[in-house]
Amino acid sequence: MEFLLEIMTEELPSSHVKGALAQLQAGFSKEIKSSGIEVSGLKALGTCRRLVLVADLGAGQPDQEEIVTGPPRTAGLAPDGSFTQAALGFARSQGISVDNLQVVKTAKGEYLGFKRQKKGKSTPEIIKEKLPAIISSLSFPKTMRWADKSFRFSRPVKSLLCLFKGQVVAVSFEGLEASNKTAGHFIHSPAGLTVNSYQQYYQALKDNFVLVDPAERKSRIQDQFQEKLTGIKAQIYPDERLLERLLWNVEYPLVIMGSFPDSYLSLPLEVLSTAMREGQQLFSVVKGKKQLPCFLGIADAPSDPKNYIVTGNERVLKARLEDARFFWENDLKISLTERAKQLSEVVFQEKLGSYADKVARLQELVGYITERLDLRNLRKDLTEASRLSKSDLLTEMVREFPELQGKMGGIYAQRQGWPETVSRAIYEHYQPESWEDPVPDSVGGAILSLADKLDTIAGISGTGYTISGSSDPYGLRRSALGVTKIILDKKFHLSLRRLIDKSVSLLKKKLTLPEEQVKAACLGLLEGRLRFILEKKGYSYDLINAALAPGLDYLDHTEARIEALSSLKVSKNFEQFIMMVKRVKNILKDSPKAKLDPARLTEKEEKELYSALKIIRKNAEGMMAKGDFAGAQKIIFRLQAPLNSFFDRVLVMAEDKKIRSNRLALLAQVQSLIDQLADYSQIVGSSENS
Amino acid sequence: MSMQSLFLGLSDFWAKQGCYLAPTYDLEVGAGTMTPDTFFRVLGLKPWRVAYVQPSRRPTDGRYGENPHRVQKHFQFQVIMKPSPLNIQRIYLDSLVSLGINLSEHDLRFDEDDWESPTIGSWGVGWQVMLDGLEITQFTYFQQAGGLELFPVSVEITYGLERLEMFLEQKDNIYNLKWSDDVTYHHLRFREEKEFSIYNFEQADTNMLRSSFSSAEKEAQRLISQQLLLPAYDYCLKCSHLFNLLDARKAISVTERVKMIGQIRSLVNQIARLYVEQEGEN
Numbered sequence: 001m002e003f004l005l006e007i008m009t010e011e012l013p014s015s016h017v018k019g020a021l022a023q024l025q026a027g028f029s030k031e032i033k034s035s036g037i038e039v040s041g042l043k044a045l046g047t048c049r050r051l052v053l054v055a056d057l058g059a060g061q062p063d064q065e066e067i068v069t070g071p072p073r074t075a076g077l078a079p080d081g082s083f084t085q086a087a088l089g090f091a092r093s094q095g096i097s098v099d100n101l102q103v104v105k106t107a108k109g110e111y112l113g114f115k116r117q118k119k120g121k122s123t124p125e126i127i128k129e130k131l132p133a134i135i136s137s138l139s140f141p142k143t144m145r146w147a148d149k150s151f152r153f154s155r156p157v158k159s160l161l162c163l164f165k166g167q168v169v170a171v172s173f174e175g176l177e178a179s180n181k182t183a184g185h186f187i188h189s190p191a192g193l194t195v196n197s198y199q200q201y202y203q204a205l206k207d208n209f210v211l212v213d214p215a216e217r218k219s220r221i222q223d224q225f226q227e228k229l230t231g232i233k234a235q236i237y238p239d240e241r242l243l244e245r246l247l248w249n250v251e252y253p254l255v256i257m258g259s260f261p262d263s264y265l266s267l268p269l270e271v272l273s274t275a276m277r278e279g280q281q282l283f284s285v286v287k288g289k290k291q292l293p294c295f296l297g298i299a300d301a302p303s304d305p306k307n308y309i310v311t312g313n314e315r316v317l318k319a320r321l322e323d324a325r326f327f328w329e330n331d332l333k334i335s336l337t338e339r340a341k342q343l344s345e346v347v348f349q350e351k352l353g354s355y356a357d358k359v360a361r362l363q364e365l366v367g368y369i370t371e372r373l374d375l376r377n378l379r380k381d382l383t384e385a386s387r388l389s390k391s392d393l394l395t396e397m398v399r400e401f402p403e404l405q406g407k408m409g410g411i412y413a414q415r416q417g418w419p420e421t422v423s424r425a426i427y428e429h430y431q432p433e434s435w436e437d438p439v440p441d442s443v444g445g446a447i448l449s450l451a452d453k454l455d456t457i458a459g460i461s462g463t464g465y466t467i468s469g470s471s472d473p474y475g476l477r478r479s480a481l482g483v484t485k486i487i488l489d490k491k492f493h494l495s496l497r498r499l500i501d502k503s504v505s506l507l508k509k510k511l512t513l514p515e516e517q518v519k520a521a522c523l524g525l526l527e528g529r530l531r532f533i534l535e536k537k538g539y540s541y542d543l544i545n546a547a548l549a550p551g552l553d554y555l556d557h558t559e560a561r562i563e564a565l566s567s568l569k570v571s572k573n574f575e576q577f578i579m580m581v582k583r584v585k586n587i588l589k590d591s592p593k594a595k596l597d598p599a600r601l602t603e604k605e606e607k608e609l610y611s612a613l614k615i616i617r618k619n620a621e622g623m624m625a626k627g628d629f630a631g632a633q634k635i636i637f638r639l640q641a642p643l644n645s646f647f648d649r650v651l652v653m654a655e656d657k658k659i660r661s662n663r664l665a666l667l668a669q670v671q672s673l674i675d676q677l678a679d680y681s682q683i684v685g686s687s688e689n690s
Numbered sequence: 691m692s693m694q695s696l697f698l699g700l701s702d703f704w705a706k707q708g709c710y711l712a713p714t715y716d717l718e719v720g721a722g723t724m725t726p727d728t729f730f731r732v733l734g735l736k737p738w739r740v741a742y743v744q745p746s747r748r749p750t751d752g753r754y755g756e757n758p759h760r761v762q763k764h765f766q767f768q769v770i771m772k773p774s775p776l777n778i779q780r781i782y783l784d785s786l787v788s789l790g791i792n793l794s795e796h797d798l799r800f801d802e803d804d805w806e807s808p809t810i811g812s813w814g815v816g817w818q819v820m821l822d823g824l825e826i827t828q829f830t831y832f833q834q835a836g837g838l839e840l841f842p843v844s845v846e847i848t849y850g851l852e853r854l855e856m857f858l859e860q861k862d863n864i865y866n867l868k869w870s871d872d873v874t875y876h877h878l879r880f881r882e883e884k885e886f887s888i889y890n891f892e893q894a895d896t897n898m899l900r901s902s903f904s905s906a907e908k909e910a911q912r913l914i915s916q917q918l919l920l921p922a923y924d925y926c927l928k929c930s931h932l933f934n935l936l937d938a939r940k941a942i943s944v945t946e947r948v949k950m951i952g953q954i955r956s957l958v959n960q961i962a963r964l965y966v967e968q969e970g971e972n
Contacts, residue, residue, distance in 0.1 A: 144831055144843075297823070
C-alpha cells in the first residue's frame with residue numbers, strides 16, 4: 001500500500017540534499033521495519049525545496065500474544081488451590097473472569113497471569129509515532145534555528161505532506177500538521193496542490209514546473225546541453241561538481257546560452273572559467289582547448305520568453321570579466337620576483353614562519369630531490385620555480401579566486417618570460433588536490449609539489465598538530481595523499497625516510513616536538529594514505545598488511561611487493577607456502593635469539609636447508625635491491641621443498657639445548673629473509689576467507 | 691524608475707510590514723548590519739522590526755570610477771524582522787513584485803551563502819538571492835551576534851540598491867543609473883569615487899590610521915568600563931573603518947590582521963554581553 005512523504009523546506013544547500021535523502025531513506029526503512037511493518041520499493045527523491053519518500057508498506061503490525069502477570073502464585077492462590085482476594089482483585093482490574101488466570105513461570109518466579117491477544121498497530125499509527133524522530137535525527141554539516149523555535153535543521157521546514165493509501169496520516173512535527181497539500185514551483189506556479197497518490201503528486205508537480213526526480217532533471221539538462229552545443233560543434237568545459245550542485249538547486253532546469261565580448265578572450269582560460277563558475281555558476285564553452293566567447297547556464301524556469309534571463313546573465317558576466325581584467329592588468333605590473341621579496345610579510349603558519357621561509361626550504365628540498373633522482377639538469381630551473389612558487393598569493397587574482405593559486409603563478413611566470421620548466425612547475429605544484437585529480441604532468445611540477453607537500457606535512461606535524469576526525473584545517477591528509485600519489489604515479493625511486501629526514505632537518509629549529517617523533521608522525525600519515533590508495537586500486541586489506549609489514553621506504557618497492565603478492569596469490573602453491581611460513585613463525589614465537597653455527601648442523605635435511613637458504617638468499621636479495629619482487633618471490637618459494645623435508649625429518653625441539661637453539665637460529669634466518677619480502681602470515685587463505 | 695523611487699518603494703513596502711523606518715546612521719560602516727539599529731536590537735528577547743538605507747563603505751572595492759560595477763561606497767536597504775516571520779521568503783518576493791518585477795519572466799534563486807563577520811563576532815545562515823545571475827539581496831537568519839547565541843532569531847534582508855536598480859533600469863554601467871528623474875549616479879558620485887579611490891589606495895596616511903586605530907580602541911575600552919555601551923560601540927565602528935582603510939593600503943600583515951580583528955571583536959563581544967545583562971534588568 002502506497003506511502004508518500006514530502007518535507008517542504010526553504011532552499012537547502014545542494015550539498016545537504018543528497019545526504020539528507022540518504023539518511024531519511026535509511027532511517028525510515030530501519031524504524032518502520034523494526035516495528036514489524038513490511039517495506040518495499042522505498043525510494044528517496046527531491047530538490048532543494050522538498051525531501052520526498054515513496055514506498056510500498058504493509059497494512060500494519062501483526063497481532064501479538066502477550067502475557068499479563070498479576071500477583072505471585074503464593075499470594076494469589078490459597079493453600080487449598082482457591083483464588084485469594086489479591087487474585088480476584090487483579091482479575092477485576094483487568095476486566096477478565098478469574099477462571100482465566102493461570103500460573104505463569106517467569107524469570108522472577110511463578111505468578112498468576114493470563115494470555116491476551118495484543119492487536120498490532122496500524123501503519124498510520126506507527127508512522128505517526130516514528131516519523132517525528134526520524135526527521136529530527138537527520139544530521140547536516142551545518143544547522144540553524146529560526147523564528148522563536150529551538151529546533152535545528154539545515155533550513156526552515158515549511159510543510160509536511162504525508163499519505164498512506166491516499167489518506168492523510170496526521171503526523172505533527174514542530175508545530176506543523178501533515179496534510180495532502182503541496183505546492184508547485186515557488187515562482188512559476190506557487191499555488192497549492194491537493195493530491196492523493198504518488199502518481200498524482202508527481203504529475204501535479206510536473207504540470208506546475210517541478211521535476212521531483214533528479215534523474216529526470218539530469219537528462220533534461222543533458223539533452224538541452226546537446227541541443228545548444230551540437231550546432232556550434234563545441235563542448236562544455238567539464239565541471240561535474242558544478243553540474244551536481246545545480247542538479248539539486250533547480251526544480252525545473254532550463255539551459256540558457258549567452259555570449260560575452262571577444263575582447264575578454266585575452267584573459268586566460270583558467271580565469272574565464274573560474275569567473276563564470278564562481279559568481280553565476282555558469283559553464284564555459286570550449287572548442288578543443290580554445291575558449292569560445294559564450295557560456296551555458298542552468299536556470300530554474302520553464303522558459304525565457306523575453307530573453308531576460310540570458311541578457312541579465314550576460315550583463316553580470318561582463319561586469320565580472322571587467323573586474324577580472326582589472327586584476328589581471330594590475331597583477332602584471334609587478335613581477336613575481338618583486339612579489340617574492342614581500343613573502344616575508346605573509347605568514348605560512350604561526351610557528352613555522354613566513355612564506356619566505358617556506359620558499360627557502362623548498363629551494364633546498366628540490367635540490368636534494370633532483371640530486372637523488374639524477375635529474376641535476378633540472379636543479380637550476382626548479383630552484384627558481386620554488387623561489388617564485390608562492391608569489392601569486394600576493395596577486396589580486398588569487399585574492400579574488402583562491403582556487404587559482406599556483407595556476408596564476410604559472411601563467412604570470414610564462415608572461416614574464418621564465419622558461420617553460422619554471423612556469424609549468426609553478427602552475428602544477430598544488431596538484432593533485434584530491435584522489436581524482438591527476439598528478440603534475442611535468443617532472444618539475446611533480447618535484448616541486450612533492451617538496452611543498454613534504455614541507456607542510458613535516459612542519460605542521462612537527463609543531464604538535466594532529467588530525468582528529470574530520471578536522472584537518474591544514475589539509476595534511478590531502479598533502480600526504482599528494483606525496484604518495486606523485487611518487488607512485490611518477491615512479492620516483494626515492495627513499496621516503498631520507499626525504500623526511502631531509503625535510504625535518506630543514507625545519508629543525510622551528511619544530512616543537514622531538515625529531516624522531518615528528519618523523520614517525522610523517523611516516524604514519526603517509527602510510528595511512530598509501531593504504532587508502534592501495535585499497536582504491538582494489539588490493540585486499542590482508543595483502544596490504546603483508547606488503548607494508550617490511551616497513552615503508554621506497555614506495556615503488558612497496559607497490560611492486562603488493563603486485564607480486566597479488567599475482568602469486570592465485571598460484572596453487574601459495575597457500576601451502578603461507579602455512580609453512582606460519583609454522584616457522586609459530587615455532588620462533590617464544591624462542592630466544594641465537595647465533596647459527598653451521599658446523600653444528602648435523603642432519604642431512606638441515607644441512608640441505610642451510611645451503612638452499614644461502615643460494616636463495618643471495619639471489620633474492622639481489623632481485624629485491626633492483627625492485628624485482630615478483631622474481632624474488634618466485635625464488636623464495638623454492639625454500640618450500642627443503643623446509644618440508646626439514647620439518648618432516650628433523651626434530652627442531654631437540655633435547656640437546658645447543659642443537660635446539662642452533663636449529664631455531666637456522667629457522668630465524670629463513671624467516672628474516674622471508675620478512676624482507678612480506679609478512680605472509682597476514683594473508684588470509686581462500687579457505688579461511690569465508 | 692530611479693534609485694530614489696527604489697528606496698521610496700522599499701520603505702513604503704516594509705513600513706506596511708510593521709517596520710520602523712530608521713534614519714541612516716551617521717558613521718562610516720562596512721554594512722548595514724553594523725549599525726546600532728541592527729547590532730543591538732537583534733540581541734535579547736524583545737521583538738523588533740526596522741528598515742533603513744545605509745551607505746556602506748568598502749575601501750578596497752574602489753575602482754577610481756572606472757569600473758562599471760564596483761564602487762568603494764554603495765547603498766544598502768536593510769530590513770530586520772525579529773522574530774523571523776514563518777512566511778518571510780514570500781514577503782520578500784512580494785517586495786520585489788511591489789517594485790514592478792514580473793518574477794515569472796525571470797530566474798530567481800536562493801543560493802546558499804552563509805554570512806559571517808568575525809569583526810563583530812556575528813554569523814548567520816542563509817542565501818544570496820540571484821535574479822538572472824545578479825546578486826540583488828543577502829538573506830540571513832542571524833544565529834550569533836557579539837559572540838552571543840541569538841534567541842529569538844532575527845532575519846536580515848539586505849538589498850544592494852545599485853545592483854537592483856541596474857537590473858530595473860537594465861543598465862550595464864552603475865554611473866548611468868538615475869538617482870532621480872534629472873540627477874544621475876555619475877553626477878552625484880563619480881568625483882567622490884575617484885577621489886576616495888586615490889585616498890584609499892594611495893594617499894591615506896598609514897601612520898595616522900594606525901595611531902587613530904589605537905586611540906579609538908583605547909577609548910572604546912575606557913567607555914566600556916564606564917558602562918557607556920553605545921558610545922563605546924561607535925568607537926568600535928571607527929576601529930573597523932580604520933582597519934579597512936589600512937587594509938586598502940595593504941599595510942596589514944596576515945598576523946596583524948588576525949590581531950586587529952581580534953581586538954575589535956573582543957570589545958564588541960564585551961559590549962554585547964553587558965548590553966544583554968542591562969536590558970535583561972529592565
